[in-house]
Amino acid sequence: MTIRSLLHRLEETILALIMAAMTILTFVQVVLRYGFNSGFLWALEANFYLFGWLVLLGIAYGVRVKAHIGVDAIVRLLPSRGQRWVGLLVVALAITYACLMLYGSWEYIDRLHIMGVEAEDIPVERWVLSLCLPIGFAMLLYRLLEMAWRIATGKSSGYELADEAHDAIRDVAGDENPDATVVSR
Amino acid sequence: MTTTVLFVLLFVLLFLGTPIAIALGLSSLTVILLFEPDSIASLVLKFFQTMEQTTLLAIPFFILAGNFLTTGGVAKRMINFAVSTVGHLPGGLAIASVMACMFFAAVSGSSPATVVAIGSIVIAGMVKVGYTQSFATGVIVNGGTLGILMPPSIVMVVYAATTETSVGRLFMAGVLPAILLGVVLMIAIYIVARIKNLPRQPKASWTERMLSFRDAIWGLLLIFIVMGGIYGGIFTPTEAAAVAAVYAFIAAVFIYRDLGLADVPKVLTDSSRVTVMLMFIIANAFLFGHVLTTAQIPQDIARAIIAADLKPWQFLIVVNIILLIAGNFMEPSAIILIVAPIVFPTAVHLGIDPIHLGIIFVVNMEIGMVTPPVGLNLFVASGITGMPLLKVVQASWRWLLLLLAFLILITYVPEISLFLPNTIFGGAVP
Numbered sequence A: 001m002t003i004r005s006l007l008h009r010l011e012e013t014i015l016a017l018i019m020a021a022m023t024i025l026t027f028v029q030v031v032l033r034y035g036f037n038s039g040f041l042w043a044l045e046a047n048f049y050l051f052g053w054l055v056l057l058g059i060a061y062g063v064r065v066k067a068h069i070g071v072d073a074i075v076r077l078l079p080s081r082g083q084r085w086v087g088l089l090v091v092a093l094a095i096t097y098a099c100l101m102l103y104g105s106w107e108y109i110d111r112l113h114i115m116g117v118e119a120e121d122i123p124v125e126r127w128v129l130s131l132c133l134p135i136g137f138a139m140l141l142y143r144l145l146e147m148a149w150r151i152a153t154g155k156s157s158g159y160e161l162a163d164e165a166h167d168a169i170r171d172v173a174g175d176e177n178p179d180a181t182v183v184s185r
Numbered sequence B: 001m002t003t004t005v006l007f008v009l010l011f012v013l014l015f016l017g018t019p020i021a022i023a024l025g026l027s028s029l030t031v032i033l034l035f036e037p038d039s040i041a042s043l044v045l046k047f048f049q050t051m052e053q054t055t056l057l058a059i060p061f062f063i064l065a066g067n068f069l070t071t072g073g074v075a076k077r078m079i080n081f082a083v084s085t086v087g088h089l090p091g092g093l094a095i096a097s098v099m100a101c102m103f104f105a106a107v108s109g110s111s112p113a114t115v116v117a118i119g120s121i122v123i124a125g126m127v128k129v130g131y132t133q134s135f136a137t138g139v140i141v142n143g144g145t146l147g148i149l150m151p152p153s154i155v156m157v158v159y160a161a162t163t164e165t166s167v168g169r170l171f172m173a174g175v176l177p178a179i180l181l182g183v184v185l186m187i188a189i190y191i192v193a194r195i196k197n198l199p200r201q202p203k204a205s206w207t208e209r210m211l212s213f214r215d216a217i218w219g220l221l222l223i224f225i226v227m228g229g230i231y232g233g234i235f236t237p238t239e240a241a242a243v244a245a246v247y248a249f250i251a252a253v254f255i256y257r258d259l260g261l262a263d264v265p266k267v268l269t270d271s272s273r274v275t276v277m278l279m280f281i282i283a284n285a286f287l288f289g290h291v292l293t294t295a296q297i298p299q300d301i302a303r304a305i306i307a308a309d310l311k312p313w314q315f316l317i318v319v320n321i322i323l324l325i326a327g328n329f330m331e332p333s334a335i336i337l338i339v340a341p342i343v344f345p346t347a348v349h350l351g352i353d354p355i356h357l358g359i360i361f362v363v364n365m366e367i368g369m370v371t372p373p374v375g376l377n378l379f380v381a382s383g384i385t386g387m388p389l390l391k392v393v394q395a396s397w398r399w400l401l402l403l404l405a406f407l408i409l410i411t412y413v414p415e416i417s418l419f420l421p422n423t424i425f426g427g428a429v430p
Helices: A003-036 A043-064 A080-115 A132-152 A164-173 B002-016 B020-035 B040-052 B054-069 B072-086 B092-105 B111-128 B133-143 B154-163 B167-196 B206-231 B237-255 B261-294 B297-307 B312-327 B332-349 B354-368 B376-385 B389-412 B414-425
Strands: none
Touching: A003 A043, A003 B054, A003 B237, A003 B261, A043 A132, A043 B040, A043 B054, A043 B261, A080 A132, A080 B002, A080 B020, A080 B040, A164 B111, A164 B376, B002 B020, B002 B261, B002 B297, B020 B040, B020 B261, B020 B332, B040 B054, B040 B261, B054 B154, B054 B206, B054 B237, B054 B261, B072 B092, B072 B111, B072 B206, B092 B111, B092 B133, B092 B167, B092 B206, B111 B133, B111 B376, B133 B167, B133 B376, B133 B389, B154 B167, B154 B261, B154 B332, B154 B354, B167 B206, B167 B237, B167 B354, B167 B389, B167 B414, B206 B237, B237 B261, B261 B297, B261 B332, B297 B332, B312 B332, B312 B354, B312 B389, B332 B354, B354 B389, B354 B414, B376 B389, B389 B414
């Protein structure tokens, strides 16, 4: 296994673990409330930060596995050369977005760091818990640069959006190969 | 000026094929940087705070619950149960398919997933006993739209979070319309079956019915946990979603054994992929909404419409037309995130019930799923049957007329939506 695929596995595992943690935490809260008339004071805040980390770390993952959706009905009418140029333009715009958000995250973390306040119910400083912001947008930037390279070198025909129909079929089939669900022709 | 820049930028970005999330975010950032004094850091904070909304936390949980139970095995059990109950009627297999779509919609919050799960089993079955493939596909494409109307529904959670209405009420409001639409489709099939003399299935004995029911009940219980829990005030919709996810895990792995423990990480990763895709759009849409409110755009629109002395029924026609057009191009959640904040203040001003408006939104989105060029159900059906897209469109447009008639009914008879929530939770709360 290459380092690259190892990192990809790590990325997926982290997301899966956060997802599981959020679900179990919320479930346990319900059980504690009815079964034992108690609960964790920190659960609400913990869920917020878990959710934040899930989403922020997931954005870049979404670019890698082509999960993000968009309207490509019009771009597809263009000839393939045009599609690639538009693709490059869109990646450039997306990179602009990522840079702005990365800069904003940095500024925000910096402010939190200077204030040095702790979270309300978790004994950790807020800037540490909010680090998913700069990390997430930096990873997004990296994935977008990769995509720009793929379009520039002709490996991709344009901005890589999700193929929702394909994804829906694959998810329900629970199989990497969507043809497994083809039952009649 | 701000309004023009914001919308022109958004539409140009969207039609270039920019991911919806980034199109929303970048147009908002640009307008803020050009016209407003806010810093980017404060916008990043706004973005991050989206995840603080407990209502939205229901989204990953419902997606997870759905993913555990949207396996072929669960779909097959629901189909068996439906066929054993109504299969003996004329057009029985098609009627049972719609019924199975209703059951499945009560587990899954997604329409295309319903089409895939039910369609990949029943379309072939219908063709085998003598239906045309076009008829079979048309039924499933439209029956599958129930996925977002029958609770739990992701699209409803998004509407509730955007407009700050109650998820519980909205879910309750979806039940009767979903059942009504299912029944309307079934009656239509029955009539066609009588005219065209479509095949019946052998009548099932009561023992067979009981057995298939016992087999399907574990999946169907999910909606009772969710609705019962919310109705009884046992838990909030978000907690109900988490309980549903844990229940779905137990049902799939230990009761049905459709999934092994080794499959669980993949279900978790798949669910986080869909969650992140939606949440990235939602968080950016909240930035967009922030710009809208700062620029007073919804208020201006409300004032213009009230000045034009538009009656509520006229206003609803306008809303329906906007939504139907948008539904042809974009994904339901994204449309709701963009359109709802704009029309909501006006609707409230005109005395339209927010929950009723929500159901109107959802029914419009259902129609959007079966109209080209972006109707997802059409693509999915084409994918599972191998039929060309154009044939699927031809197969489903007659049923689409039924959906349109249903939309008019839902729009102008608010009681269909509001009866259940108002009876259960008491009078309308704005």
